[in-house]
Amino acid sequence: MYRGREGQWAFYLHRISGVAVLLFLMLHVLEMSSSMFGPEWFNALLAFERNPVFGLGLVLVAALVLYHALNGLRIILMDFTSWGVRYQRQLWYGVWVLYVLIGFPMFFTMLGYVFGGGE
Amino acid sequence: MAWRARRYEEAKRLAASNLELAWWIFMRVSGVLLVFLVLGHLYTRAVLLDFHRDLDYDYMVRVMNSATWKFYNWLLLFLSVLHGTNGLRYIIDDHIASGRARAWVKVVVYTIVFLVTAFGTLALWGWNYQPVE
Numbered sequence: 217m218y219r220g221r222e223g224q225w226a227f228y229l230h231r232i233s234g235v236a237v238l239l240f241l242m243l244h245v246l247e248m249s250s251s252m253f254g255p256e257w258f259n260a261l262l263a264f265e266r267n268p269v270f271g272l273g274l275v276l277v278a279a280l281v282l283y284h285a286l287n288g289l290r291i292i293l294m295d296f297t298s299w300g301v302r303y304q305r306q307l308w309y310g311v312w313v314l315y316v317l318i319g320f321p322m323f324f325t326m327l328g329y330v331f332g333g334g335e
Numbered sequence: 336m337a338w339r340a341r342r343y344e345e346a347k348r349l350a351a352s353n354l355e356l357a358w359w360i361f362m363r364v365s366g367v368l369l370v371f372l373v374l375g376h377l378y379t380r381a382v383l384l385d386f387h388r389d390l391d392y393d394y395m396v397r398v399m400n401s402a403t404w405k406f407y408n409w410l411l412l413f414l415s416v417l418h419g420t421n422g423l424r425y426i427i428d429d430h431i432a433s434g435r436a437r438a439w440v441k442v443v444v445y446t447i448v449f450l451v452t453a454f455g456t457l458a459l460w461g462w463n464y465q466p467v468e
Contacts (some may be wrong), residue, residue, distance in 0.1 A: 231422075231426055234419065234422045234423075234426075235422075235423060235426065237390060237419065238419035238420070238422070238423055241415055241416070241419060242447065242448070242451045245412065245451050245454065245455040246451060246454065246455075247450070248395070248458070249454050249455045249457070249458035250457075251395045251399075251458065251464075252457070252462050254451060255392035256394075256468050258391075258392045258395065259392050260444050261423070262390060262391060262392075271387060274381070274386075278377055281373055281377070282374075283375060285369070285370045285374065288366045288370065289366075289367075289370060291363075291366075292363050292366060292367065294342070295342050295346070295363065296342065296363075300342075301342075308416055315465050316375075322377065322378075322381070324383055325381075326381055326382070326386075329381075329385045329386060329387040330387050335453060
């Protein structure tokens with residue numbers, strides 16, 4: 217019923233980001249819980265993950281999570297308010313405004329850690 | 336007011352069972368909680384913390400010896416696992432037409448999710464993290 221317009225994109229992006237974040241969640245739980253194997257294993261794993269490829273992946277996951285979170289709030293407004301469905305398109309633009317305001321400082325901070333000089 | 340009733344009524348009408356309606360509500364309630372939990376997690380572990388340099392075993396030991404963080408992480412783990420797995424179930428139901436294939440995909444997905452969650456729960460509640468001297 218959205219006919220390929222904003223609502224359709226919002227819907228597909230929500231699903232794709234959700235699946236990607238679930239996949240990351242599984243890997244992230246395994247990775248962090250493997251600290252049970254002790255300091256030698258865990259510190260070696262973290263050293264391996266200091267490759268910027270993983271850092272970039274982490275920023276990508278944060279970017280997907282933030283979209284999913286903000287669009288999820290849009291869905292809740294559509295479900296539980298009298299005006300949400302009528303203004304779903306405007307709400308989606310609102311999602312992107314918040315995305316830039318919250319996301320850009322966050323992503324740049326993270327990129328700074330990944331590519332910055334450190335001490 | 337009429338619209339509000341209509342949306343919920345719609346969910347209620349479309350739900351195949353009371354269980355499906357409960358999941359529909361759970362997705363919204365857990366969603367709101369997860370917005371705060373996940374953004375808090377990102378803020379403390381990826382913005383305040385230089386995760387690229389300062390995340391190591393010692394940091395993990397400190398987190399795992401704090402009852403507050405353990406509870407926070409446990410809540411985050413369980414809500415995100417349930418929210419994510421149920422979301423994936425919706426997608427599987429929408430995109431896999433064959434009932435047999437659908438059932439098998441679900442068995443595989445639920446098994447993996449269960450094992451990973453058990454591993455995470457063991458780390459949170461069944462392990463004693465000692466500082467390296």
